[in-house]
Amino acid sequence: MRAGNSSGGYTTLQPRQELTPTPYALYAQKTGTVDWGNISGIPADIADGDNGGSATYAYRIVVAKSGGDYSSIQTALDSISDNSPEKRYLIWVAPGIYSEWVVMKPWVDIEGSGELATEIRAEGSNNSFTGTVVAANNAELRWLTVKSVGGPSYQYAVALYNPVTLARFSHVTAEAYNAPSTYALYNYGLANAYIAPEIDYITAKAYGGQKNIGIFNHYASPKLSYLVSYAYNGAFNYGVYNLGAAGAPVKPEFSYLESYAYDGGKNYAFYNVYATPKLAYVGAYAYDGDFSYGIYNGSERYNVWLDNTLIEGDTGTIYTTATFSTYVGGSKLAGGNVQNQGGVLKCAGVYDDEYNFYDARSGPVALRRSSGPGDGLQHRLVECRRECGHKHRRLVCADRSERPG
Secondary structure (H helix, E strand, C coil): CCCCCCCCCCCCCCCCCCCCCCHHHCCCCCCCCCCHHHCCCCCHHHHCCCCCCCCCCCEEEEECCCCCCECCHHHHHHCCCCCECCECEEEEECCEEEECCEECCCCEEEECCCCCCEEEEECCECCCCCCCEECCCCCEEEEEEEEECCCCCCCEEEEEEECCCCCEEEEEEEEEECCCEEEEEEEECCCCCCECCEEEEEEEEEECCCEEEEEEEECECCEEEEEEEEEEEEEEEEEEEEECECCECECCEEEEEEEEEEEEEEEEEEEEECECCEEEEEEEEEEEEEEEEEEEECCCCCEEEEECCEEEEEEEEEEECCCCEEEEECCEEEEEEEEECCCEEEEECCEECCCCECCHHHCHHHHCCCCCHHHHHHHHHHHHHHHHCCCCCEEECCCCCEEEC
16 A cells, blocks of 8 residues: 555555445544644635535434443433534444334434344334334434334334424335334324425335335325335235325325335325325336225325326226326336326326327327237236246336346
């Protein structure tokens, strides 16, 4: 090795070794002031101490199974009483499984060691308005897994519960199971106070209940991007459920998201009631059930926008009632028919799984699959999944066979 901008020979490390990042050195445990007096050539925008970028922390607390400041995340949170915009805290959580309920605080971020390394888990509850982790305003949760494991005595398993406006989640896996109702990520807003948190890089899984919801936006209008949501193995499975109120629809926005609903009585990749969602670069997949719809639009006179989406549903790709207006652009519809009950359904650049464009001049009826060699596709897809157990995106090849995606 040799220092930058130097000359001469290299100094060989003995023994030779690979230089790799140090996982536990992401942040210093304690902060201090840098004395610039003996350092020359410091740019003015750095030497003034205001360097912009991500959040700076007045204090950092380490939670670990051993060797940290605390062994419990909630205990670490309870120790903080002076958190504020001027005194922002970071709780860094070392690898391990932490069996506890966590209620976050404003201006206190929680960061794990990775979604496969740090896990917070707790039993379920008979109250849906809580969860293993409860979010707070002006606080971020990142780089860990949150689980609600339910239990025979509980009605609900809610992994991540968000009742506030300014929460943020990033690089989090949320998983809920083993209860009659399972919600992996539950965004809830009070009447006339619709929350709009920013959420990205989330994996949501809800399964094994009577009703499973991967992402539940209840009186909530979040912006969600780079997410994957799964709901399966229940009588009712909803990959994403958007629910507002009469006269006050929710308005969530989705981009770069995949939603799966399967292995149940009724499966809905997106279920919209009193909602005006916008979807861009989204995949919606529903299959292996008595009724399976990619997009299901339920009630009231609201709009749904679908741009550059891939929609698959064994029963129907899109179901829309007479009161909905649905606009589809540059999108692929595969599987069952579009089922329009008399609402507005306008398509531009929409094609089927055989890459045939629909003829907009014929009206909504043209969105139904044409007869021909592809009629048995839905049956063959179901039979293939039963044989290979494939539960994710499906690729239909030119020879009409299916390959795991």
